[in-house]
Structures are given as C-alpha cells and as structure tokens.
Amino acid sequence: MYYNPYAFEVVSAKRSDLKYGIRHTEDLLDLLVTEGVVTQAKRSVVLNSRTREEQNSMVLDIVLARGERACRKFFHPCLMQAEPKLYNQIKAYLGSVNEKIGDPRRQLIGYLLERDKEGLGRKPQEHHTQKTKHLSSRSDSISAIRNEARGAHVPFKKTGRRELKEHLQGDIHDIIAAGGELSVVEEMLNHVDVNAVNSLQESLLHVAAEHGRLSLLGLILRRGARLDLRDQEGRTPLHRAANRGHGEVIRALVKAGACLYTLDAQRQNPIHLTAANEDLDCAQALVMEERSRRVEDQAEPTFLHRAAQEDDQSLAQKLLQAGAAVDVRTRQDKTALFYAVSGNSERTAGVLLEAGAAVDQVVVNEAVNLNNGSMLRLLLAHSRGALSPEAMGSALFSAVKQNRHVVVDILIDGGADVNMYDQQGYTPLLLAAELGHTDTFRVLAAKHAKLDVSLPNMATALHLAVRGGNEPLVQALLAKGLDPNTTGPKTYTPLHLAALHSHPALVEMLLKAEAQANAVAQDGSTPLHLASRHGHADTLNRLLQVKVHTEARDRQGRTALHWAASTQAETPAVDMLLAAGANPDAADKQKKTPLHLAAAAGKTDAVAALFSHKARGGAKDMHGSTPLHYAAARGHDGVVKLLLSAQKKKGVDERNTWRKTPLHAAAEKGHTEAVASLLRAGAKVNTLDTCKDTPLHCAARAGSRDVVRELVSWEPGKGRQGGKANLQAVNNVGKTPLQVAESGDTQEHRDIVAIIKRKMVLIK
Structure with missing residues (x-):
C-alpha cells in the first residue's frame, strides 16, 4: 500500500524543521500576502513578535488554519522562492516517503511535480550575503530605489525582492556610518527592516549613535527603531553614544525613552562610559535626564546610589560634578550615603560627605549595626551637630544591645549621653548589665556612667547582673562598691536572685561581700526559701554552710522544708534540710506540715525521708485532713501505699471537718487505684x-x-x-x-x- 501525504500533513509533520529553518520570514510573508494566504493585518501582527522562531510558528499556525489549499501555496510558490534550499529538502523528503506517485491532483508531491511541469517555478538566484564594498554598486542600488520612487519600470522581479533587500541591508549600515544623505537613507528604509543587524549585531540605531549621525538617528527612531537592542558586547545605542561622547545623540536617545541603567557585558551602564572618558557634558546629559525622570518614578536607585553600592568613588565624584543630587532617596527612603555605609565603602562615603550628604539617624544606625568604628567616626565628624540627642541615644542603645563596645566608646565621645534613659527606664549601663555585656559595661563605667541607677521596678545593675548569672560583671560591680544588700523588685536582694536562679558561685561571691544570708523579702521569703522552692541543691548546700535560719517563716507560715517538700523537682533538698535540723512537723498558717505538701505533690522520696525523721503521719490541717487525705484526693497511689504502710494502716478511716474519709476523697476525684489500695487496707x-x-x-x-x-x-x-x-x-x-x-x-x-x-x- 502506497501513501503520499497531503500538504496539511507535511506542514504538521515538518513543523520543527520549518520553524527553525525559515530564515527570511518577512520575504515569505510578502509572498503569502501576494498569494492571498495571509492578510496585511496578520503580517503586521506576526512581525511584531520578538524572535524569528516565534514569527515562523505564527506563520505555520495561520497556514494550517487556512486548510489544504493554503498549505499547498505555502510550499509552492512561496517557500520555493523565499527558501529554495529548505524547499528542496522538503521535496526530497516527500520523494523518500514513496517513490510511486498516487493521485497527483491531491497529494503534495504530485502537486509540486505538476506545478514544476507547468513551468511555474523558477530556480531562485543565490542569496547575496556579502556586503558590497564599492561605492559604484551602492550608487546603483540607490539609483534603483530612486527610480522606483519615481515610477520607473525597474526590473525588480528579475533581481528578486529578497536579493535586493539583502543587498540594501548590507549597504545601509555603511551609508549611515559614512553620513549618507537623509533622502537616500529614507528611501532605503522603505525596503529594509529598520531593526536589522549586521554581523556585529549592530542595528542601524547603533551605527547612527556610534558615529553621531543625529539627523539620521531621528529618522531611524521615527521609523520604529528599537532602543533596547544590544550589540555583541551587550551595548545599547545609548552605550555607543556615551562611549563616543555624542552629547546631542545621548539627549535624543534619552528623550525617546532609552533605559539609563542597562548593563553591558562588562556590567557597565552608559554613565560608566562617560565617566571613564571624563566627559562631563555627556554625564550631565544623563544626570539631568535622570533627575527629570525622578519626578515620576522613584523606584530605581540613581546613578549615584549605584556608584555608592559599587564603592566607585571616582564615578561618584564625576556624578556630583555633573549635578547629581547628593541626598536623593529611593522608594525605600535610602540615600547614596546609606548604601556607601551599608557596603563599608568609606572612600565613597567620604566623597559624599564632602559634597554635603546629610548624616541622619538611619545612616548612623547602619554604621552601628555593621560595627564599623572608622565609618562611624567619619559620619560623626561630618554630622555638624545635625543629629539630635534622641538620635544619638537611639544609636547608643542599639550599640549596647549588640555589645559593640568600640562603637559605644565612639558614640559617647561624639556626644551621646552616657546616662540617658530610654522609654522603659533603662540607661545604657542597666541594659548592658541585664544583657551581660561585660566589655560594653566596662566602657560605660569608664565613661562615668552612673552605677547606682535603677529601673522603675527598683532593679539595680547588680540585680540584673546576678539574675543573668554574669560573674565578671557582678565582681566588677561589687568591686566598685555597690551594696550587696540593696533591695529591688519584691524587695529581693541580689542574694535572693542568686538563690532563685541557682547561681551558687554568685551566692558564694555575695556572701563574701557580706550579703545578709537571712534577708527577708516582701513575701517573707529568705534566700533559703527560694532555693528550696525550686530544688536548687547546690545553692541550698552553700546557704546551709552559713548561719541561715532553717525555721524562718514566710508570709504563709512556711519554712524552707515546706517548699522543698512541695517542689516537683527531684532533688535531695528535703534530706539536706532535715540533716540541717529542720523541723519535720512544722505547721504553716493552714496547719499543713511538710508531710501534707509532700503527699499532695506525690513525692514518695520526700514522704519517706520525712517519716525517717519521725514526721507525724496523722497530723491534721485546719480542715482536719491528714496527709493520706491529700494523697488520695490527688490520686498518688504510691504515696497512699507508703503512708498506709508507714502508719500500719492507722488513719485509713480518719475523718476531716466534713467527715470525709480518704476513701471519700479518692472516690469523688475518680482515682480508682487509690480506692482499691484503701479498700484493701480495710477502709470502710x-x-x-x-x-x-x-x-x-x-x-x-x-x-x-x-x-x-x-x-x-x-x-x-x-x-x-x-x-x-x-x-x-x-x-x-x-x-x-x-x-x-x-x-x-x-x-x-x-x-x-x-x-x-x-x-x-x-x-x-
């Protein structure tokens, strides 16, 4: 069975070859328009696409949409005349599909052979791709164009439209470079693509800009030349004009909307080129255009911002000479000086400061954040007193927070108040003490910061340093004579805080500095209470080595042993206090003994320790409840069993004020295991x-x-x-x-x- 594809099928099957193989798309479109396959309107739409491949793809879509007849015309005569080499490749492909021709009236190969027999096809001339280098040949081409404009019968058909177009396209770049007549170029532009490029990827606009052909440049722009095309060095026409110092051309290009900031392959924009050539006039043209555009659009950083980011002090100087505004801001409210500071670009920052750049709080804070002392000195030297005390204070507190002790020193020397307060009532020294920044603290102390200041809650620098566990700082404060017994929040002394936060080394240090071991806080707590409450065994051990009162009572009437028995921490605090002579049956204001609290907390070890020191298992609180009531109500079955065993089941039916037994307490709280243990112990x-x-x-x-x-x-x-x-x-x-x-x-x-x-x- 023999099969010969239709034209529609060949377009579909060879789409990729056609898309990437057609190189003279505009010529092909002209032929398709002549054959009635494509309209002038669609031709314009296709040519507006950015790449040749996109244009070719659109052409194929149009042809396929028009059906079989349009597809045949696409191949013959259009493709045959526009792309003879590609046409012959397609024809050879069709011959290889099947050597026997079926119905020549329908299948594509038959159609093509039939058209060839009719003599409708001619062998196209070879493409003229070499540029004509002699003036006489140029003149002949120009004369032909002029004659055509006058209506003369010039034999274009014999020459071929594509051949003439390529010939002219090769010539027009040279004619523009040589400063050809405006009328000649205008006539030539009727037959060439205004955005065509030569072997160096130069467009007509590139050549006009390079050679300063201002009048020709205007003509080319009016014909729709693109401003963003790049040559093989990645340069736009504006780059070329800037590099050659054509100020008027630069003005014309920027007026037409050329982008000022496009980077070439060397990552240079046009202003870099004018600066390298020390061309002040061209630099001014670019800077003035930039300033006029800033009125409408502030999104882009300016040339000066970019010079600061690149630490290009030479460019910054030339921009300022050209009239660049030194304090212009981006949409993010950043100046060129800010970018110089953020990039640690001291030389460029110096240029900007000499030009009068404003030193504001944002810039100073950036130098602080970067811990750049030399940059900060430079900024303060040029601030000329413009920074407010609040701005300087903000920078100082920021430096303290970040422990930038060198920067702190510079700021204070620059006028920052070492004893100022922030909104929370901190001074720089108090903040350094709280954060444990010893080096910064030493700088502040050396700059005569007040040591006896306190926060609104009465916390002193010593309280803050102790709470943070900073031994060197505490030692320094004590060495400077701070009172170790000063009271702070809740009337806690520093020793209270050392015990609360378990800093045994600081407890030792404070006790040696004659801190009162039995100091009483607002709630009646002593340091021993706080260490016991949190089970800090090491701290407790250090306190018990001095003469502390183990029977001291807080506002609830509790001793340190009460708190040790009730803490959830698994520590030997109870054993340590009992060994130190603490009373196991001491009752608080609710008549609860340490055994009550240990039973309520479910601490079997503490219960056992208390029983080993003869604690009374049947002790009753103010409501008549025994430790067994507490253990049963909390569901601590292990403690229930221990209490029953230690008391030999005595008190299993003991009643409290409401005549409830431990079994009542366990039952109403839903503790099944405790209920079972009590029943087995004989509870009624x-x-x-x-x-x-x-x-x-x-x-x-x-x-x-x-x-x-x-x-x-x-x-x-x-x-x-x-x-x-x-x-x-x-x-x-x-x-x-x-x-x-x-x-x-x-x-x-x-x-x-x-x-x-x-x-x-x-x-x-």
Missing part, C-alpha cells in the same frame, strides 16, 4: 460524710465510672474488712447512689446507672 466502704453520702454516692455524682465499678464489685472476703457497698444507702436528701447517677446528664452517668442496675439485678 459505707462510711457516711456530713451529707450522709457514702463513697459510692460521691463516685456516682462525679461520673467516675471505674470507681463505681470498683466499689460495687468489692468483696471483703476472708480476712478483709470494710463490708460490701450498700446500694440502697440513702443520703440526707433521700437519694440512693443509683438516683444520684440518674441525675447526671453525661454518658458516664448513664453507664454508672447501668452498672448499678445490673448489680441490683434490675436489668440483665
């Missing part, structure tokens, strides 16, 4: 509180499903005491545990109802 399951509630009532009311199950399932058995849970017990409002559960509205309550009913055999 049906004991009544002041409301005549049994533990089962309490569990049912709280919705403690597992506890209810544990209580109703309890069987005393052999050797067990306490009895079985009374399901019919009635409290003081006449309700049984079942009725109490029925009053609840949660799923847990409904489950409890079911559990009790099953136990009462009311349901299966």
